[in-house]
Each structure stands twice: as C-alpha cells, then as structure tokens.
Amino acid sequence: MSKHWANKAGDFKRQVSSFREVISASHPVFKPAARRxxxxxxxxxxxxxxxxxxxxxxxxxxxxxxxxxxxxxxxxxxxxxxxxxxxxxxxxxxxxxxxxxxxxxxxxxxxxxxxxxxxxxxxxxxxxxxxxxxxxxxxxxxxxxxxxxxxxxxxxxxxxxxxxxxxxxxxxxxxxxxxxxxxxxxxxxxxGPSLDLVPKNLETEIDSINEWVYANINNGVYKAGFAESAVSYEKEVNNLFANLDKVENILKQRYITLQKKYGSDEKQILQYFHLVDDQLTEADVRLYTTIVRFDPVYVQHFKCNFTTIREGYPYLHLWVRNLYWNNDSFRLTTNFNHIKLHYTRSHPLINPLGITPLGPKPHILPL
Ligand SMILES: N[C@@H](CCC(=O)N[C@@H](CS)C(=O)NCC(=O)O)C(=O)O
CATH class of the missing domain: 3.40.30.10 (Glutaredoxin)
Structure with a gap:
C-alpha cells in the first residue's frame, strides 16, 4: 500500500467509498434485525x-x-x-x-x-x-x-x-x-424513546453545516496534515483556522441567545448548547470527533498550530467539554490512547521515529 496520501501536486485526496447500501424493511436483503x-x-x-x-x-x-x-x-x-x-x-x-x-x-x-x-x-x-x-x-x-x-x-x-x-x-x-x-x-x-439526530425541520440546516464542516474542518485537518508541499499545507491550514473562527462565531451567538433566555444558569445553558438549534444533532456528532482530537493530535502531528482549542476558542472549548463530560456516548467512545498512538505511530512519512508526544496534559480539561 502506498505510503503517500497526496497527489503529485502535494494535495491530500480522500477516496470515494464503495459499498453504499442501506438497511430498511423495504430493502430486499438488508432488513433491520438485532445482533445481525x-x-x-x-x-x-x-x-x-x-x-x-x-x-x-x-x-x-x-x-x-x-x-x-x-x-x-x-x-x-x-x-x-x-x-x-x-x-x-x-x-x-x-x-x-x-x-x-x-x-x-x-x-x-x-x-x-x-x-x-x-x-x-x-x-x-x-x-x-x-x-x-x-x-x-x-x-x-x-x-x-x-x-x-x-x-x-x-x-x-x-x-x-x-x-x-x-x-x-x-x-x-x-x-x-x-x-x-x-x-x-x-x-x-x-x-426510553430514542433521539432523532436529524429532525425533519432542521435537516436543511444540518446538511448545510455538515457540508462545509466536512470540507474545511473534518477533512481540513487531513488536507493540512497530509499535504506534501508547503504551498498546499499553508493554503489548507489558513483555510482550516478561518473555518474554526466561523464555527466559534456560530457557537458564540448560540451561547448569547441562551444566556438571554436562562440568565446565569450555566447548567441549563449547557443542556441546550448545541450547534444547530437547542438540541443535540448529527452536526454536533460530526464536528465533535475532529475537535476532541485537535489539541492532543492535530496541533502537533498535522501542524495545525496557529493556536489550540483550549487557548484560542473559548466557545468551541466549552461545547466540546460539555459533550465529553456530560454525555456518556461521547466520553466512553473517546479513547485518547488509541487516538494518540494511532496517528503518531502509523504515519512514518509525518513522524518517522514514531515517538508519541506525552502532552497535552490533560488531554481534555475539566468542565
Ligand atoms: N469516507 C470514509 C473515510 C474513512 C477513512 O478514511 N478511514 C481511515 C481511518 S481515519 C482509514 O481507514 N484509512 C485506511 C487506509 O486509508 O488505508 C468515511 O467517512 O467512512
């Protein structure tokens, strides 16, 4: 398998996935079932x-x-x-x-x-x-x-x-x-009843946030980190931080709106502090997996180091810690050992000696 992730121009390109079926009672083969x-x-x-x-x-x-x-x-x-x-x-x-x-x-x-x-x-x-x-x-x-x-x-x-x-x-x-x-x-x-992560009334907004978050943030860190030319890296890292600023602004506005509603009751604010509207949606899930890896890995391994989330983005930082510390589905699926060991030991082109940095300490700050 090729060690290289970038094309000849030095730009990182992600491959298109091949298996694209769904699971549904109306599907001829793949019907929902337990333990299947x-x-x-x-x-x-x-x-x-x-x-x-x-x-x-x-x-x-x-x-x-x-x-x-x-x-x-x-x-x-x-x-x-x-x-x-x-x-x-x-x-x-x-x-x-x-x-x-x-x-x-x-x-x-x-x-x-x-x-x-x-x-x-x-x-x-x-x-x-x-x-x-x-x-x-x-x-x-x-x-x-x-x-x-x-x-x-x-x-x-x-x-x-x-x-x-x-x-x-x-x-x-x-x-x-x-x-x-x-x-x-x-x-x-x-x-109890299960949560709808893409409610119909928010679907358009979720899809539109997902689209630019994917292109500029989720995949943006990879485009910066796997760039094989300085020109490509610089273009991508500038674009990444411009888009982190954009998401920070959205969260700041969301926080201010909630503050008007709930005053200084931070516990209540945090209950509704999400990217789209007052509820937890797929947009939060998709942004979280990049932001929780940012300070421990992307800052140093992918050279995304204009600042850290904890130092440079107070609203994103509050949002990511809220999901991590207040929701088991986020905390119990976040494994910093796998995250850090994987990136630093699996990309010899980026980190040839495979030495894993010990910081930041801690990997995520308390709320
Ligand atoms: N489009 C895919 C991308 C998945 C992907 O790139 N996974 C990486 C790990 S983060 C992988 O398995 N890479 C193995 C390889 O490229 O050989 C998806 O979102 O499901």
Missing part, C-alpha cells in the same frame, strides 16, 4: 468515531456489535487482535457494549507510552479479536465481501453477518442508517 449487523471501527479514526457515538446515542449498543481494530495501522492496513485461547472462552456480549469492551478509563491518564510497542497485543486494550470470521486483517473482510475489491481498506465498515458482506463503508451514510426509527423496535424498553 456489526460495526468494524478504529477508536482512533474520526469517521468511525461518528458511527460509534451514533450507535450509542440511538441506544443500539445491545443491537449492533462492535469490533475495534488495533490502533496501529501498518503497510498492510488495519489488523485485529489474536485469540489467545479458544474463541468459545470469550463472552460475545463484550462486543455489545459502548466501546466494544475496550477499557477507556485508563486512557485519560498519560501512560509511559514509550513502553507500548507497535505490535502490542493487550486484549481489550489495544483492540478486539474478530469474532465473526477470526480474521487477522480488515482487508480479509473486504475481500470476503468482494474478492475483486482493490481500493483502500477503511473503517468504519457496517457488516452483515447473515449474508457475509459489507452493507456500507461510508460513515456519513452509516450514521443516517443508524438514525432510522426502524431500529427503535429493538431498543431495550428501559432506555
């Missing part, structure tokens, strides 16, 4: 993280399984952990938890990262074994779905264990699939 579909994710990857947060917000953790790849992506792509013992000895229920059984409590502390080698195989810490096919590599999953497949083996993957194929590998579509009310019948009764 699985998400293959990396906890490091912002695109996969969207899917993991959505699965949890929609109370689908006991309905859709999660397999977490090892954080290190080498020249053969993503890999799984090996089964140390018989597969039968592993309780499959562990795959039906918020983060696929990966313990993330420890990830909040700064560990002696130097002692963790790239080929570490700490089960349920570095990743999961693949319970469905016992594959070693994500590439095998793609080849099983389509023996002719010859593009990149990306996460997230939404897998159908009944027909043994990939339903969809485009995160923006996977999160719309998971948002469908057709899943509600499988949600445990004690969870």
């Amino acid at each position: 579909y699985w998400l293959y994710v990396s906890l490091a990857c912002p695109w996969a993280h969207r899917a993991l947060i959505t699965r949890s917000l929609k109370n689908l953790t006991s309905v859709i399984g999660v397999v977490v790849v090892h954080w290190n992506m080498d020249d053969k792509g993503w890999r799984f952990l090996k089964y140390p013992t018989a597969k039968a000895s592993i309780d499959e229920n562990i795959y039906f938890t918020v983060s696929g059984g990966i313990d993330n409590v420890a990830s909040q502390e700064v560990k002696p990262l130097a002692s963790i080698p790239n080929d570490s195989d700490r089960l349920w810490i570095d990743g999961n074994p693949d319970p469905l096919n016992q594959f070693e590599r994500l590439s095998q999953l793609y080849k099983k779905a389509d023996p002719e497949y010859n593009a990149r083996y990306t996460v997230p993957v939404l897998w159908d264990s009944e027909t043994n194929t990939i339903v969809n590998n485009e995160s923006s579509e996977i999160i719309r699939i998971l948002n469908s009310p057709e899943w509600d019948q499988f949600v445990p009764k004690d969870k």
Whole structure:
C-alpha cells in the first residue's frame, strides 16, 4: 500500500467509498434485525468515531456489535487482535457494549507510552479479536465481501453477518442508517424513546453545516496534515483556522441567545448548547470527533498550530467539554490512547521515529 496520501501536486485526496447500501424493511436483503449487523471501527479514526457515538446515542449498543481494530495501522492496513485461547472462552456480549469492551478509563491518564510497542497485543486494550470470521486483517473482510475489491481498506465498515458482506463503508451514510426509527423496535424498553439526530425541520440546516464542516474542518485537518508541499499545507491550514473562527462565531451567538433566555444558569445553558438549534444533532456528532482530537493530535502531528482549542476558542472549548463530560456516548467512545498512538505511530512519512508526544496534559480539561 502506498505510503503517500497526496497527489503529485502535494494535495491530500480522500477516496470515494464503495459499498453504499442501506438497511430498511423495504430493502430486499438488508432488513433491520438485532445482533445481525456489526460495526468494524478504529477508536482512533474520526469517521468511525461518528458511527460509534451514533450507535450509542440511538441506544443500539445491545443491537449492533462492535469490533475495534488495533490502533496501529501498518503497510498492510488495519489488523485485529489474536485469540489467545479458544474463541468459545470469550463472552460475545463484550462486543455489545459502548466501546466494544475496550477499557477507556485508563486512557485519560498519560501512560509511559514509550513502553507500548507497535505490535502490542493487550486484549481489550489495544483492540478486539474478530469474532465473526477470526480474521487477522480488515482487508480479509473486504475481500470476503468482494474478492475483486482493490481500493483502500477503511473503517468504519457496517457488516452483515447473515449474508457475509459489507452493507456500507461510508460513515456519513452509516450514521443516517443508524438514525432510522426502524431500529427503535429493538431498543431495550428501559432506555426510553430514542433521539432523532436529524429532525425533519432542521435537516436543511444540518446538511448545510455538515457540508462545509466536512470540507474545511473534518477533512481540513487531513488536507493540512497530509499535504506534501508547503504551498498546499499553508493554503489548507489558513483555510482550516478561518473555518474554526466561523464555527466559534456560530457557537458564540448560540451561547448569547441562551444566556438571554436562562440568565446565569450555566447548567441549563449547557443542556441546550448545541450547534444547530437547542438540541443535540448529527452536526454536533460530526464536528465533535475532529475537535476532541485537535489539541492532543492535530496541533502537533498535522501542524495545525496557529493556536489550540483550549487557548484560542473559548466557545468551541466549552461545547466540546460539555459533550465529553456530560454525555456518556461521547466520553466512553473517546479513547485518547488509541487516538494518540494511532496517528503518531502509523504515519512514518509525518513522524518517522514514531515517538508519541506525552502532552497535552490533560488531554481534555475539566468542565
Ligand atoms: N469516507 C470514509 C473515510 C474513512 C477513512 O478514511 N478511514 C481511515 C481511518 S481515519 C482509514 O481507514 N484509512 C485506511 C487506509 O486509508 O488505508 C468515511 O467517512 O467512512
């Protein structure tokens, strides 16, 4: 697999995803069902993280399984952990938890990262074994779905264990699939009604925010970080920060509006402090996965260092901490060890020695 992410002009280009089906009662093959579909994710990857947060917000953790790849992506792509013992000895229920059984409590502390080698195989810490096919590599999953497949083996993957194929590998579509009310019948009764992340009356606004946030922020950090010419990098990093300023302004206006309504009751303000209108929507989910990685990784690894979120963007900083500290679906799916180790050890072109910076301390500040 090519080590390069940029084209000849030095610009980063993201490939177009190949599997684009949906899951619906009206689909001839892919009908909603409990424990039939699985998400293959990396906890490091912002695109996969969207899917993991959505699965949890929609109370689908006991309905859709999660397999977490090892954080290190080498020249053969993503890999799984090996089964140390018989597969039968592993309780499959562990795959039906918020983060696929990966313990993330420890990830909040700064560990002696130097002692963790790239080929570490700490089960349920570095990743999961693949319970469905016992594959070693994500590439095998793609080849099983389509023996002719010859593009990149990306996460997230939404897998159908009944027909043994990939339903969809485009995160923006996977999160719309998971948002469908057709899943509600499988949600445990004690969870209450599930949240609609794209309510009809806000859909146009959500789509329009998503579009420029994707092009300029979600993908913007990659376009700056993977640029292979100074000209391309400078253009992208300037554009990225101009768009962070834009989102900061939107959040500032939202905060001022809420302040007029709720005065100095910050607890109440935070309950409604979201990007589009007063409620949590897909736009928050999609922006969050980039902003939570910004200070720990993108500032130094992708050279996005005009300022940090914590120093330069008070409203974005409040918004990201509010989601992290006040919502389990965000906090329990955010694993700073996977995030930091992945980026700094998987891109030899950017960080040839693979030394992982220990800061910032802490990875995210308290609220
Ligand atoms: N358009 C895809 C992009 C996913 C993507 O680029 N994932 C990266 C990880 S952050 C990946 O798996 N890369 C592996 C590779 O390119 O070989 C989506 O949003 O689902």
